[in-house]
Amino acid sequence: MRFVANFEVASDVSVVADGQVLKICDPREAFKALIRNIPRSEFTAPFLLSVHVYFDADALDEAVDAAEDYLATCLNMLAFTTGSAFRKHRIRQIVDAEPSSKSAMRDVRMWSDRIEYDDPQPFLDHEHTKTIERLLEFDIPPAIRRALRWYRRGIDASSPDDQFTYFWFALEIVAEFQKPAAKVNDKCPHCQSALYCEKCETHPQHRPYAKQAIRALLMEADDSCDDATAALLDKTRNSLMHGATLKEIEGSLPDPHESVIDTLGRLLWKALAKQFPREMFDGSLVMGVPSTYVHYKATAVAHIQTVVPIDADGHFDLNFTGMVMAMKPFGPPQSALPSAVRMTSEQLDQLRSLSYQKGNQQEMLERIRQNVREQGGHIYALVISTDMAAIHKAIERGEVGEWQDLFRQFIDTAQVVY
Known part of the structure; x- marks a missing residue:
């Protein structure tokens, strides 16, 4: 077809x-x-x-x-x-x-x-800036600075393939930076035991190869990282570096295949954290990692x-004028945390009634009505930050109206929800 x-x-x-x-x-x-x-x-x-x-x-x-x-x-x-x-x-x-x-x-x-827009996750607070200041007391080596740059690039990359590649760059830099000077034995490719040269009557040794240094770094970063995990990450890296994509090798990856990015990203984060002095992590630092590094849309x-009309050249006109399919956001853009207000059952009934009446703030009242929960014998409504700012502004101006009067009754119960 x-x-x-x-x-x-x-x-x-x-x-x-x-x-x-x-x-x-x-x-x-x-x-x-x-x-x-x-x-x-x-x-x-x-x-x-x-x-x-x-x-x-x-x-x-x-x-x-x-x-x-x-x-x-x-x-x-x-x-x-x-x-x-x-x-x-x-x-x-x-x-x-x-x-x-x-x-x-x-x-x-x-x-x-x-x-129409993607709201950010309200997360940054004073604790994070204090954590950064504390970490910057350590004179970060240039190699670790480069690794931190690739970690940042990996978080931001939109393509899962790019994310894995950038995380791997950072991992290689850290592994090379902390690679031990002590030599290791050459190993048998089959049983992994130390090889022995009969003529020299000795075990040949060399400094750890990059692959060996990366494996050692992964094992050191997380005790739960086993040989199977290290082998999976190395196999994925080899496939990507030789021109394959995650989609092409998804049959050999865990389901979902994007989870390999989260595995690498979390191990890398732990490896980077271990490059800072241990005494800094005394419980006072506030740091976060995402539930997933992959950007889902x-x-x-x-x-x-x-x-579907056809133009003079016989090609389809795909403008579809007059037909629109769109995803509407829940409310206006917001960047701050929402708040919760406590109300009585009578006040909730009044809110419901007002949300069905035509007016400039009907959409706002409808959003608030849809986010009502009963907990501990009290009724709470979640109010997004943009709506809360509009409510405070109307009350501070002394605006007169049913919904303004309603919110004046319980605005002092508002608490930011973390």
Whole structure:
């Protein structure tokens, strides 16, 4: 079956004319790609290229992976031939492009726009700055500074493959830095016992190889790290360095295969922590590690049937004007911690009533009503920081109204929720 996928691509370069369409035709006829600019009316938005990829697949459900592979081929060659950056921004649709005259309706798999914004996790506090000041009392060696840089790059990297690679760079730097000067025996590749030279009547020795130093570092960083874990990390590193991807070797990795990144990241963090004087970790330092290093993104996908127009050149017009699929955030952007307010059952009934009335703050009242819990014989409502700021502002201004009067009754019970 024939399909067409609609991608948006972030790039440092653009097509020389907004109306111009560039075409890449695979010599083996595996795919065809059409590239054009997406003109911007607001220049605060990032510039994007539109890339439509025509290809064959067995079914719509199986077309996603094929589309991603063909897009990667196009972007790799674009980067190779131009020396410029190309990065997938998002996929919009995959449309059944099979020639047919029976019906104008076509099957479409449609992805929503990304959620309007991602709120940060309220986490930083005075304890963290004090911890940093305490750690900086130690004169950090240049090698460990470089390793810390790669750890930071690994946390921030959007691709799981890049995250693993950057974490491994940091691990190698630390391992080389603390590699012992004492020599070790050469080992038999089968039984791992020390090799013996009959002519010299001795066990050949050498300084630890990089692989041996890394294994020793992993074992020292965490007592629970065993030979199987070290072998898994080393095998993953070898596969990535020889051109494979985590997706390609996922059959040999734990499920989910991204968990290997968390394993390496946590071991690396422990190895880095051990480079600081032990006496610094007296219980006064406040440090954190994420529940996962992998950056997961939520999106919504719909399977619909609709009419897809065709332009004068016979290509599908995938603008889908008038049809919007979007993920709406729970509330306005926030960066601070939420608060909890305590109220009576009568006050809760009044809040419910007000949340159904039309008004400027109906959405805010609805958000608060949806986050009500009963605990210890009391009724608590969670109020996000942006809404709490609006409530405080209205009360401080002396605004008159039913919802303002309601919150005046229990605003003094508000406590920040950690």
